[in-house]
Amino acid sequence: MGCKLCGKEEFYKGLCKEHYINYFENLVKKSIKKYSMLKDSEKILVSVSGGKDSHAVAWVLKKLGYDIELFHINLGIKNFSEISLKEVKKLSNILDLPLHVVNLKDITGKTIENVKKKHCSICGITKRYLMNRFGYENGFDVIVTGHNLDDEVSFMINNILNWDIVHLSKHDPVLPAHDKFLKKVKIFYEIEEELILKYALAENIPFTTAECKYRKDAITLRHRMYFNELKKYRENIKLQFLHGYLKHKDIFKVDDNFKFRECEICGMTSAGKICSFCRVWKIKKNFKLQSQI
């Protein structure tokens, strides 16, 4: 069976390569419009990891004509960070986009390798902090990340299993700016990983399939498999679960009057006296966040 639109060789979902690319980019456009994710005037920082999802974000936003630059963190993980950086550089060359690279070791004197436990949690804190601080200090309006539908539902179920109400209140496609936090957007919020992979392959987007060695044990990987198994019962279960969340998320409403403060060390927005980043990396005095190519 060929493409249902033109009869050419089928690539995916009953479409040829060209029509699939078109279909995918329309999906993204619809999401951006539906959730008012981005304005044309905004200066966008895309956080790229080296993997397919964030690379596809940069690729599709560039094609759609948005004003974007790339941001990458070298986490110093052996057999992973070097490969990732190489693909990120390839992407920036092909797309002809400015790339800002921050080395975790330059700031903290340490890498993720030196962390003793909870690697994924500390890595998450680190990436969120550095991309936000870099974007904030360099005049960006919004940060776009590669989080997809599979990420979202698996994080959500993990937060439910832990009854983590604070994080359950934050599974939106758009997190508005407040204090020194930039606006954060997930353009693949409603799009399954599989579709993004096919788009990356169809477009020959450079990316690495190298997996971080710490991720193997992550319980969220188990949740992802679970949702893929549940598709046998209900094909649309991931999206239904997400839309149900959006309908009911007010039940997780947390204190609106919570006053954020400034971290006593780095001055960035923080819930407590010291922000999570300065706390987990035992930062003693503020640093300059410089990027290199």
Next chain:
Amino acid sequence: MGCKLCGKEEFYKGLCKEHYINYFENLVKKSIKKYSMLKDSEKILVSVSGGKDSHAVAWVLKKLGYDIELFHINLGIKNFSEISLKEVKKLSNILDLPLHVVNLKDITGKTIENVKKKHCSICGITKRYLMNRFGYENGFDVIVTGHNLDDEVSFMINNILNWDIVHLSKHDPVLPAHDKFLKKVKIFYEIEEELILKYALAENIPFTTAECKYRKDAITLRHRMYFNELKKYRENIKLQFLHGYLKHKDIFKVDDNFKFRECEICGMTSAGKICSFCRVWKIKKNFKLQSQI
């Protein structure tokens, strides 16, 4: 390695048969006390299915000296209902307890076999209705069912996947009586299925392992497997999830002022004009609910 208390042959969890039985019955006693589940003066109807869980409920409550009678519904499922009834009768003989059996077909003219779809959901409505009505009309104070920790967490996750807020507000170990609804209690709320099975084996409780043919497809079975897989990451995950629910369940609070009414056909408490039971079985006029041995 023998029993850690007496050195005799180990049966389960480092205990010999006798000490395991003691351990299990203490667990149940603690749950009953912790959640103020039962009072000594209450007349208790135990809903028994033929399976290990509900039979263990009757067994342990009888041993603990409670005033109980047994209730069973013949659902008319081939190769299942006859076997179940046989085991229920054995149990009532051994425990020397009154057994009340209601035949679905006598009331509706149909069996679960005649239902075209949603067997599990209709079966649930049917069982809840009949045991409540029987208990209500025959002077019982409370109904105890065999729901265990595995049932509870898998139903809960299913309700979360569907964002079924109404049902999410009802995962308590004790549901108080209101209108014509009797108080409902789950004495195995915090106890895993595996422990109940071992107790039933240790005590030689009669039960059938026959599985209802409709249950095979139930998505809740998949959820049970999921929780057993998650135990590899966190041994205590089921109980933690349940306790987190009890701590946070107020977020699922539904309208307290909701006025129940009486079903226009049978007169029992109903959310709408016609109760679910009369609706799904297309009952046209009220019936007498008689039991037979």
